[in-house]
Amino acid sequence: MKAKFNIIESTCIPLPLENVDTDQIIPARFLKATTRDEKFFGDNLFCDWRYDKDGQAKKDFVFNQPDFCAAPAEGVHQILVAGKNFGSGSSREHAAWAIAGYGFRVVISSFFADIHKNNELNNFVLPVVVSEDFLAELFSTIASDPQMKVKVDVPAQTVTNTVTGREEHFDINGYKKYCLMNALDDIDYLLEQKTKIEAFESTR
Amino acid sequence: MNTLFDKIWDSHVVSLIEDGPTQLYIDRLYCHEVTSPQAFDGLRARGIKCLRPEKIFCMPDHNTPTHDQDKPIEDPVGKKQVDALAANAAEFGLKHFAMGTHDNCIIHVVGPEKGLSLPGMTIVCGDSHTSTHGAMGAVAFGIGTSEVEMVLASQCILQQKPKSMSIRIEGELRPGVTAKDIALYLMMKLTTSGATGYFVEYRGSAVKALSMEGRLTLCNLSIEMGARGGFVAPDETTFEYIKGREYAPKGEDWDNAVAYWKTLYSGDDAVFDCEVVYDAADITPMITYGTNPGMGMPIDGSIPMDTAQKALDYMGLEAGEKLLGHPVDYVFLGACTNGRIEDFRAFTSVVRGHQKAEGVTAWLVPGSWMVYDQIKEEGLDKELEAAGFAIRQPGCSACLAMNDDKIPAGKYSVSTSNRNFEGRQGPGSRTFLASPLTAAAAAITGKVTDPREFIQ
Numbered sequence: 001m002k003a004k005f006n007i008i009e010s011t012c013i014p015l016p017l018e019n020v021d022t023d024q025i026i027p028a029r030f031l032k033a034t035t036r037d038e039k040f041f042g043d044n045l046f047c048d049w050r051y052d053k054d055g056q057a058k059k060d061f062v063f064n065q066p067d068f069c070a071a072p073a074e075g076v077h078q079i080l081v082a083g084k085n086f087g088s089g090s091s092r093e094h095a096a097w098a099i100a101g102y103g104f105r106v107v108i109s110s111f112f113a114d115i116h117k118n119n120e121l122n123n124f125v126l127p128v129v130v131s132e133d134f135l136a137e138l139f140s141t142i143a144s145d146p147q148m149k150v151k152v153d154v155p156a157q158t159v160t161n162t163v164t165g166r167e168e169h170f171d172i173n174g175y176k177k178y179c180l181m182n183a184l185d186d187i188d189y190l191l192e193q194k195t196k197i198e199a200f201e202s203t204r
Numbered sequence: 205m206n207t208l209f210d211k212i213w214d215s216h217v218v219s220l221i222e223d224g225p226t227q228l229y230i231d232r233l234y235c236h237e238v239t240s241p242q243a244f245d246g247l248r249a250r251g252i253k254c255l256r257p258e259k260i261f262c263m264p265d266h267n268t269p270t271h272d273q274d275k276p277i278e279d280p281v282g283k284k285q286v287d288a289l290a291a292n293a294a295e296f297g298l299k300h301f302a303m304g305t306h307d308n309c310i311i312h313v314v315g316p317e318k319g320l321s322l323p324g325m326t327i328v329c330g331d332s333h334t335s336t337h338g339a340m341g342a343v344a345f346g347i348g349t350s351e352v353e354m355v356l357a358s359q360c361i362l363q364q365k366p367k368s369m370s371i372r373i374e375g376e377l378r379p380g381v382t383a384k385d386i387a388l389y390l391m392m393k394l395t396t397s398g399a400t401g402y403f404v405e406y407r408g409s410a411v412k413a414l415s416m417e418g419r420l421t422l423c424n425l426s427i428e429m430g431a432r433g434g435f436v437a438p439d440e441t442t443f444e445y446i447k448g449r450e451y452a453p454k455g456e457d458w459d460n461a462v463a464y465w466k467t468l469y470s471g472d473d474a475v476f477d478c479e480v481v482y483d484a485a486d487i488t489p490m491i492t493y494g495t496n497p498g499m500g501m502p503i504d505g506s507i508p509m510d511t512a513q514k515a516l517d518y519m520g521l522e523a524g525e526k527l528l529g530h531p532v533d534y535v536f537l538g539a540c541t542n543g544r545i546e547d548f549r550a551f552t553s554v555v556r557g558h559q560k561a562e563g564v565t566a567w568l569v570p571g572s573w574m575v576y577d578q579i580k581e582e583g584l585d586k587e588l589e590a591a592g593f594a595i596r597q598p599g600c601s602a603c604l605a606m607n608d609d610k611i612p613a614g615k616y617s618v619s620t621s622n623r624n625f626e627g628r629q630g631p632g633s634r635t636f637l638a639s640p641l642t643a644a645a646a647a648i649t650g651k652v653t654d655p656r657e658f659i660q
Binding site for chain 2: 017027028031035036053084085088089092096111113118122123175197201
């Protein structure tokens, strides 16, 4: 069972790159798995940026830096902050499994690619769209204070930079919000719709 | 309002969830081996079957080797995935086009070719290039594995209705300019996120003049502009292409189908959420220089001065540099983007009377066995062999480095595939995306070359 969403207040990992595509989030060679082992995908999140070809951690990549290398836990590194057009390219849901598997519960960006955004939601990772200004300020706050926290209030649909106090509203439809807050997925819903589906088919 | 997108989408709405997504009925689900195993696991965990197995077709393509397909796949992990698809199809009663049979190959080539993808349909697959099938006049889009599970279980998907976008290309394409160049041009103009949130209808005289192969290439690349999908309204070109294909309607069903398909167009009063118009004459042969498909330029252009340093470092290039004359190590013709018969004809037209450059490794990979057979029937294989090229067995090949065909680190490829992301064609590989004509010109010169030099 997935954890229900309410209020998440956590330190963040910043990835101030634009157009991060899903081939970078999880390279194709990890797509050969036939199970949904989130730990496996999480261990290989951003693999070619995190590790060199000998499997050694690349020190210049943010996940390997002292301020950000601690594994996500309650209040710690549960939020990924990424540049605009995050998750473009391939539809591979493995990218969302890798993000969830690493321990992120929220991804903040000014723009998400469509398919990846749905994939995150279907894996109980919340994509939060903020303004370019909010994002720029957030990157700058994290740069000067890596321990700063962001508060994501799902019931109120607000995201707050707790250092500057800047708060923004974010969009999520009522149905998905209900699903996240109650840990329900779309398949549970669709399986209850069989009568409607058969009625639709009979009209064609 | 009253766009073709509205017509098709609205006629598939099963229900609207209050303050939520639409429950959309799906006419066709395709499954390949990479994005489906976990969805079938989901069905097993819930103890359920497929609601409409007859609407679902499975075929492995990503892991398929492009040689010795009659033998087992050497990579045990890839083999396991391909075997899992076969087992899942058998367990759930789904049609499966197995590797090694003539039915098998790249879903986005096989679906249209067999008449499985038809005008007015909603079509999904756990693959972003499902947009390809839009060329048939269908609403086709890529989905994630959880969504594959939704469709397996209920033949429906929950989706927010995208906005509609009209991309009109008017006028005549210049010699040496192909559907691939149109797409690379659009990505250069619109960026890789310019159409995010939209479903695109390609319109205008230059689009209508494209063959079905050209339209399939154009629609294939819709996702690279961020669009969920893109389509072309069906017309006589479409009907002519579909007629007589294996799964196409026959007899009276055919007449009824065509009568319906003829109603599938955007009304004169159609209102799109976004409209752009381009002049076909402005489009030249294109090539990419960076690490996303939007980082493209006319083949004789110079790399923009504001190009991201990270991309330049990866590609081993400098801002301001021209690509013409840049050495090329590999050439790849194929993929769901450019693996069709017209692409092989185009490639052959350039290399005819020339020889493959020494030092260039060329992989020519048909998108299906039907394309493979047609290459032989037309004698293109003999002409290509005379020029020093060999045809491989069909598959996804070097598009995404999940089978044996990988570009080595640091090497440059001119590729007709769809993505130039870091590592896409193999760890450290460096990709220049281009048309089959440009790929052919590179293959015989060993460097980035303007294909117009070889066109009468």
